Amino acid sequence: MESMERELxxxxxxxxxxxxxxxxCILSVVMTGVAVGYLWLAAVKDWTMxxxxxxxxxxxxxxxxxxxxxxKWRIEQYRYELFDEELEIKSGLIFITNLLVPMVRVQHxxxxxxxxxxxxxxxKVSVVTAAGTHEISGLKMEEARxxxxxxxxxxxxxxxxxx
Amino acid sequence: xxxxxxxxxxxxxLLISFLQLLKGFIPLFLLVVVRVKDWSKxxxxxxxxxxxxxxxxxxLFVLQWRRHTYTLMENxxxxxxxxxxxxxxxxxxxxxxxVNIEQPIIHRVLGIAQVKIETPGGGNKSDGVLEALxxxxxxxxxxxLLRFSNEARQQEEGVTELASNKDVAEDRELTSKLQxxxxxxxxxxxxxxxxxxxxxxxxxxxxVFKLSAAQLVQAALTSLNFGLALAFLAGLYSIGNEVLPHxxxxxxxxxxxxxxxxxxxxxxxxxxxxxxxxIVVAWLLSILLYVLKYSGFMITRQGEQLSxxxxxLERKAYLFDPNKVQAVFVEEGLLRQAIGYxxxxxxxxxxxxxxxxxxxxxxxxxxxxxxxxxxLPLFKLDGEAVYHPSPPKALLYYMxxxxxxxxxxxxxxxxxxxxxxxxxxxxxxxxxxxRYRSWKNAGLLLEPxxxxxxxxxxxxxxxxxxxxxxxxxxxxGSRRQRQRGLRTVAVQVLGMSAAxxxxxxxxxxILPVWKWFERSHxxx
Numbered sequence: 051m052e053s054m055e056r057e058l059x060x061x062x063x064x065x066x067x068x069x070x071x072x073x074x075c076i077l078s079v080v081m082t083g084v085a086v087g088y089l090w091l092a093a094v095k096d097w098t099m100x101x102x103x104x105x106x107x108x109x110x111x112x113x114x115x116x117x118x119x120x121x122k123w124r125i126e127q128y129r130y131e132l133f134d135e136e137l138e139i140k141s142g143l144i145f146i147t148n149l150l151v152p153m154v155r156v157q158h159x160x161x162x163x164x165x166x167x168x169x170x171x172x173x174k175v176s177v178v179t180a181a182g183t184h185e186i187s188g189l190k191m192e193e194a195r196x197x198x199x200x201x202x203x204x205x206x207x208x209x210x211x212x213x
Numbered sequence: 214x215x216x217x218x219x220x221x222x223x224x225x226x227l228l229i230s231f232l233q234l235l236k237g238f239i240p241l242f243l244l245v246v247v248r249v250k251d252w253s254k255x256x257x258x259x260x261x262x263x264x265x266x267x268x269x270x271x272x273l274f275v276l277q278w279r280r281h282t283y284t285l286m287e288n289x290x291x292x293x294x295x296x297x298x299x300x301x302x303x304x305x306x307x308x309x310x311x312v313n314i315e316q317p318i319i320h321r322v323l324g325i326a327q328v329k330i331e332t333p334g335g336g337n338k339s340d341g342v343l344e345a346l347x348x349x350x351x352x353x354x355x356x357x358l359l360r361f362s363n364e365a366r367q368q369e370e371g372v373t374e375l376a377s378n379k380d381v382a383e384d385r386e387l388t389s390k391l392q393x394x395x396x397x398x399x400x401x402x403x404x405x406x407x408x409x410x411x412x413x414x415x416x417x418x419x420x421v422f423k424l425s426a427a428q429l430v431q432a433a434l435t436s437l438n439f440g441l442a443l444a445f446l447a448g449l450y451s452i453g454n455e456v457l458p459h460x461x462x463x464x465x466x467x468x469x470x471x472x473x474x475x476x477x478x479x480x481x482x483x484x485x486x487x488x489x490x491x492i493v494v495a496w497l498l499s500i501l502l503y504v505l506k507y508s509g510f511m512i513t514r515q516g517e518q519l520s521x522x523x524x525x526l527e528r529k530a531y532l533f534d535p536n537k538v539q540a541v542f543v544e545e546g547l548l549r550q551a552i553g554y555x556x557x558x559x560x561x562x563x564x565x566x567x568x569x570x571x572x573x574x575x576x577x578x579x580x581x582x583x584x585x586x587x588x589l590p591l592f593k594l595d596g597e598a599v600y601h602p603s604p605p606k607a608l609l610y611y612m613x614x615x616x617x618x619x620x621x622x623x624x625x626x627x628x629x630x631x632x633x634x635x636x637x638x639x640x641x642x643x644x645x646x647x648r649y650r651s652w653k654n655a656g657l658l659l660e661p662x663x664x665x666x667x668x669x670x671x672x673x674x675x676x677x678x679x680x681x682x683x684x685x686x687x688x689x690g691s692r693r694q695r696q697r698g699l700r701t702v703a704v705q706v707l708g709m710s711a712a713x714x715x716x717x718x719x720x721x722x723i724l725p726v727w728k729w730f731e732r733s734h735x736x737x
Contacts, residue, residue: 134732149686150687152685181685182685
């Protein structure tokens, strides 16, 4: 039987896992701070401790999940490829989604990066269509730039083809 | 009418402004009526003051009316208004997206209309509105604006079209062939650029279809617009809750409850009866609302444009270009499935964003193809076609999660409501039936240029997409579903707020759809 689906070749960069983990640490520290603050206040004012402890419990679960499982699967499973006439993205951990965006439908492309992403020389490419924004986050700057340029050309070339 | 002539709105504009002012004062009136116990004690200067105030407003309105003008310039429409703050709005003909004639209830009583000129982007604020025009003038303005905007657009060739495939060219050819008698006369008009043309009426509108009174009643009887009706009832209830206590004797409800034997069984019976009454009332109400909304429904064609108008109290007319229709939806409610009728809706892109327009509120399923041939020749609905069904193994996925979710209210109901909670068990067969029907209805039909997705549990929805209109396509599926060869497909076109999904179809039937949408692959 012929393979029904074409394989997509491009992946996110491994450094993106590190970025996700750093983000996770920041979030966890902040949220734990809030929860501890609540616990302290609850102890003083004699309130119920349940919300504080349950938030801490959830944070621990979230941490374990995001630290080990998500990078292994969600990021390493992520695939994309830009063909001449369309962009295809395959993502998901258990529920897998394939997305197909024809180049004719692309309204514009954006390249974004933040302080954390920049530190690891990473960037995010957002492809905007009438049906929403589709992001590819965690590419090396150079690759992201190329991708953005190429989408720009492909989407534009088609517009000129009209005549 | 010539270009560059400054015109005023219909004098009834005064009346409309005045009524709007009064509307703003209603709370004050009510307050006064409630507060004043003895009208003879009110001093004369209150009356005098009120009269002077009203006169002031009247003068203000007259001045405002005199200063509210519109002018059709060479390449743009100019709307000027405002007494103290002058407001000038310029709308270039080439930017006009659509021109609609509307008749809100006051306009309808007075026999006048308002014209709304939509431009892309910017939302409602950027729209031009001519608040009061005579019917005749409104129609003339609309026809002229549309003609000017077509001319302007022809001059700016090449900017308008987005899609570029061969599909489009072929489609256009097909459309123009089918509309040739009208297209020719229109073409003649726009080529001749003489001023005498502006005095002639616009391309003769000819009626494609008109809903008869009998059809309207049938449609209303089978409409079952419970959502709208229930919202209306909820509104009534909240008003009633505030008003009733003042009318009914004290402890009325307590006595009613005490009078009844408050046993669980009788309470359950009361609930069932109440629900039944609510359903009947909602049904009657939905019939009434339906008749009000859709009476006088008709489709006309003006040149290449189609116009759909309807409404008894508030009359609305929507004008659109059939080439800009993004998708067609055929909806069959439960009652309508039994008698073989359906409602046809269109997905349009307007300045205000997405919009679904009813193309036909009540049509025999077998006649839909005929209607589409007449007005939207690009879309096909083959009544005989055999859809690919959802495979038997998918029934599990249709049932499992919804049934598990239904267990939650049931368990809660039994836990807290005890015997009464058992009533919640009714949900189980209802949900099972609904999901079974969803599975049964699921169907997919792939044609060279068109994808048809059929879905829905209680009411059945058939969505028709043309390949060139589809913006994105998604395939979903859990690992387990993929192993079992099941996939969910989701399709989105311009203007749709959420994707149209078709769940748990066989991979064998879905992957050809994916390949069909893949452009790069299609070329190899």
